[in-house]
Amino acid sequence: MNNALVSKLQRAFVNHNQLLKVDSVARRLWPPVCLVCGRGSDRMQDCCTGCHADLPGVAGHCWRCALVLPQTLALCGCCTARPPAFDRAHAAFAYLSPIAGLVQRFKFGKDLVAGRVLAELMAEQLTAQQACRPDLLIPVPLNWRRQFRRGFNQSELLCRDLSRHFGRLPWLDALQRTRATAAQSELPAGKRAGNVRGAFAFRRLPAGVRHVALIDDVMTTGATLGECSRVLKNAGVRRVDAWVIARA
Numbered sequence: 476m477n478n479a480l481v482s483k484l485q486r487a488f489v490n491h492n493q494l495l496k497v498d499s500v501a502r503r504l505w506p507p508v509c510l511v512c513g514r515g516s517d518r519m520q521d522c523c524t525g526c527h528a529d530l531p532g533v534a535g536h537c538w539r540c541a542l543v544l545p546q547t548l549a550l551c552g553c554c555t556a557r558p559p560a561f562d563r564a565h566a567a568f569a570y571l572s573p574i575a576g577l578v579q580r581f582k583f584g585k586d587l588v589a590g591r592v593l594a595e596l597m598a599e600q601l602t603a604q605q606a607c608r609p610d611l612l613i614p615v616p617l618n619w620r621r622q623f624r625r626g627f628n629q630s631e632l633l634c635r636d637l638s639r640h641f642g643r644l645p646w647l648d649a650l651q652r653t654r655a656t657a658a659q660s661e662l663p664a665g666k667r668a669g670n671v672r673g674a675f676a677f678r679r680l681p682a683g684v685r686h687v688a689l690i691d692d693v694m695t696t697g698a699t700l701g702e703c704s705r706v707l708k709n710a711g712v713r714r715v716d717a718w719v720i721a722r723a
């Protein structure tokens with residue numbers, strides 16, 4: 476069963492790579508435009524050198540939950556008091572302009588070019604942060620109704636793009652949503668953990684997977700990523716990392 480699943484995913488992975496090859500030819504024919512300033516980009520990316528230099532980084536952050544702090548390699552108060560279920564979080568950026576605007580365009584404006592540039596920027600930053608490469612990349616699943624309305628799951632698209640950068644398979648069958656939840660962004664911080672408690676169930680993983688990275692767009696309290704990590708650890712995964720575009 477596992478072999479069949481792996482080969483199915485590998486085929487999807489190859490098709491996605493072929494699509495990206497077509498995309499890279501198209502970029503040579505039509506030079507990229509910077510999505511931040513709207514001018515022609517001076518690099519083979521939809522983000523020019525000037526805008527790239529001004530992106531809101533996370534120079535200092537909590538090594539466990541990626542909360543932006545005055546200095547890095549410190550543990551924040553929340554992680555000291557109550558460590559999250561994931562072992563290590565990596566956020567490429569702080570959730571500030573223009574990253575926040577690009578995330579909104581991707582998620583709510585259905586701008587897939589914004590999604591692609593965010594995945595590229597995320598891969599660059601996570602490489603610079605020396606994020607440990609997991610066995611598999613797993614997207615946080617979306618409730619089917621929300622996915623139907625949006626037309627896609629932003630975490631899944633990010634996961635597919637990142638899998639190419641990191642040479643790891645995207646694994647879409649690890650988790651499923653067992654019930655619809657209110658959008659985390661509409662709830663106060665104190666109610667977010669309760670909202671997602673029990674909202675995910677384990678489905679399947681290939682044999683021998685020990686270390687995975689969960690992919691999501693934005694981490695605010697970390698409740699969703701924490702709950703997904705708890706489910707994966709209960710299913711026997713030893714290490715779960717959380718990779719996000721931005722930390723709020």
Ligand SMILES: [Zn+2]
Nearest residue numbers: 509512523526
């Ligand atoms: Zn620009």
Ligand SMILES: [Zn+2]
Nearest residue numbers: 537540551554
């Ligand atoms: Zn922390």
